[in-house]
Amino acid sequence: MKVNIRQYLASDLPLVLSSWEAATRLAHPFMTDEFIAQERINVAEVYMPNTNTWVAEIDNLVEGFIALMGNEVGAMFLQPYCHGKGIGKALMDKAQELHGDLDVEVFKDNSIGRSFYARYGFKQIEEKLHAPTGKQILRLTFTANADAPRMGQ
Template identity: 45%
Template sequence: MKRTTESKTMIREYTTSDTDALIGIWDKANALAHPFLATDFVAFVKDAMRDTYLPNAETWVLEDDGNPIGFIAMIGNEIGGLFLDPDHHGRGHGRAMVDHVVGIKGPLRVEVFKENNVGRPFYERYGFEFVEEFLHEPSGAMTFKMSMPGAASA
């Protein structure tokens, strides 16, 4: 467990008892970052989050006073998902989660929707660089592959 800059927040490994709280965080953060995604695609991803993504990714939970407020899910050195309760944006929590994983894995990669006006600018400020743009066929949305300098390729 690692404490972040605020003494009441910490980052710890995911446990299955976190699932409902993380799905709730995902719901709120997804609605803010991805309003352009079709409702049926969002419903599909929500089910996959519970049944596939969280159980199989290396997931770290950010909690505040013992309550989950965000999470970062890793597949190798790629961020599969980074979601923070919007009520906690702008306090350095997203950076703290990425810093935590960089400390374990080194430079990272990520795919982010081009229209994600929350996540894409965050990754750019963090230092991720544009690699390529492609169509994410399941959603029909354009996506950017981004990486930190020195990140291993897929």
């Protein structure tokens, strides 16, 4: 399976939203349908136009994406059937190539995301309340170090 990481195009939006929603429902079972419906609108109308987004394309289909705001990973979502195949690592490697040190926030209850970020080398630096959901969020940081082995190496 060859993964092509490329810049997001407006025409990718339907597949980006599909990846976002499928992965959100899997990793965030505590989110209500109403919250997800509102966030889907926000992803399309607020986040995508204001981030530097890269997509993971497999067999000419967008199967996931990473949205960056400087060195902040605003979002990274993959179709669940793509988990564990190196696609998330390829997206994160692109972000790291562009920005070096990275930061991300992840829900404490999101064991899928937390496990991925830990394997990649992120470390927790803060925990705080996410008011809209009432859930805890962890702020993680990744410090680029050419000598440190990373996931898959």
